[in-house]
Amino acid sequence: MKDEMEYSDDHRFIPVTSLTSGIGQAVTPDIYCFPIQVVNVVFLGEPDRDNWMLVDAGMPKSADDMIKEVENRFGEDKAPSGIILTHGHFDHVGAIVELVEHWDVPVYAHEAEIPFLTGEKSYPEPDSTVEGGMVAKMSPYFPNEPVNLGNHVQALPADGSVPHLEEWQWVHTPGHSPGHVSFFREQDRSLIAGDAFVTVKQENLFKVMVQEQEISGPPRYLTPDWEAARESVRKLEGLKPNVAVTGHGIPMSGEELSVQLKKLADHFDRIAIPDYGRYVDGQDKEH
Numbered sequence: 001m002k003d004e005m006e007y008s009d010d011h012r013f014i015p016v017t018s019l020t021s022g023i024g025q026a027v028t029p030d031i032y033c034f035p036i037q038v039v040n041v042v043f044l045g046e047p048d049r050d051n052w053m054l055v056d057a058g059m060p061k062s063a064d065d066m067i068k069e070v071e072n073r074f075g076e077d078k079a080p081s082g083i084i085l086t087h088g089h090f091d092h093v094g095a096i097v098e099l100v101e102h103w104d105v106p107v108y109a110h111e112a113e114i115p116f117l118t119g120e121k122s123y124p125e126p127d128s129t130v131e132g133g134m135v136a137k138m139s140p141y142f143p144n145e146p147v148n149l150g151n152h153v154q155a156l157p158a159d160g161s162v163p164h165l166e167e168w169q170w171v172h173t174p175g176h177s178p179g180h181v182s183f184f185r186e187q188d189r190s191l192i193a194g195d196a197f198v199t200v201k202q203e204n205l206f207k208v209m210v211q212e213q214e215i216s217g218p219p220r221y222l223t224p225d226w227e228a229a230r231e232s233v234r235k236l237e238g239l240k241p242n243v244a245v246t247g248h249g250i251p252m253s254g255e256e257l258s259v260q261l262k263k264l265a266d267h268f269d270r271i272a273i274p275d276y277g278r279y280v281d282g283q284d285k286e287h
Helices: 061-073 096-103 111-116 134-141 203-211 227-239 255-266
Strands: 026-027 033-038 038-044 054-055 080-082 107-109 153-155 163-173 181-185 192-193 243-246
Touching: 026 163, 026 243, 033 061, 033 243, 038 061, 038 243, 107 111, 111 153, 111 227, 134 203, 163 227, 192 255, 227 255, 243 255
Parallel strands: 054 080, 080 107, 107 153, 192 243
Antiparallel strands: 026 033, 033 038, 038 054, 163 181, 181 192
């Protein structure tokens, strides 16, 4: 595995955004959600502490915006202790190379996600035929080839711990991708869900633009394993989170989160699984 990092040939700026892009929100004193166009990154750590971690790395060409927001929240020269990834889809690693070069920090991901982060394996192609909406129709334009982080990425510890974050545990939540993980803190039942479920109907362009809040399954056009996705949602609902920050959509908490997440878990096949599409019923499913 080589030291040099590089993006794939299909790495490109994606011209879609939302009304909340660039408007950060402190969900708890140490959980800060920062929307980049149509995806969220999370800063884990209080501003007056030295140790903090970045969850995910946003859209392509967004590094400058993230670095500026980090400086606003933590001050200049306050690099994270590392970057932890829920998974390696293009909208979650879009600025990863520039961020690692700028901060010189390690990246952590589930071992099953490593091939997609070291240039070895491409994700399944986005499914533009899937039931959903305009974003699904646009999805062939989305990159699916792997980023190469070389020796800068390493597997999360097998014991479920999260480096530099003693109170947090990672939870394997595959379906949307083989090595997708979520992060959970038992102390206050905080959940960073990634794309295991989201709080906006990500296939619907208008709802994405205005960020209309509703719990939905993982983005349909990039989810190849619906059986695993169903079990992952049930696993996360079983944790009974009090607050959830998802990869797409506005953070949700309290009774609204409990009721909607239970509804999704109980009726996943009806709410989340599309009526038709390339990956429905196991067609072309990749593990």
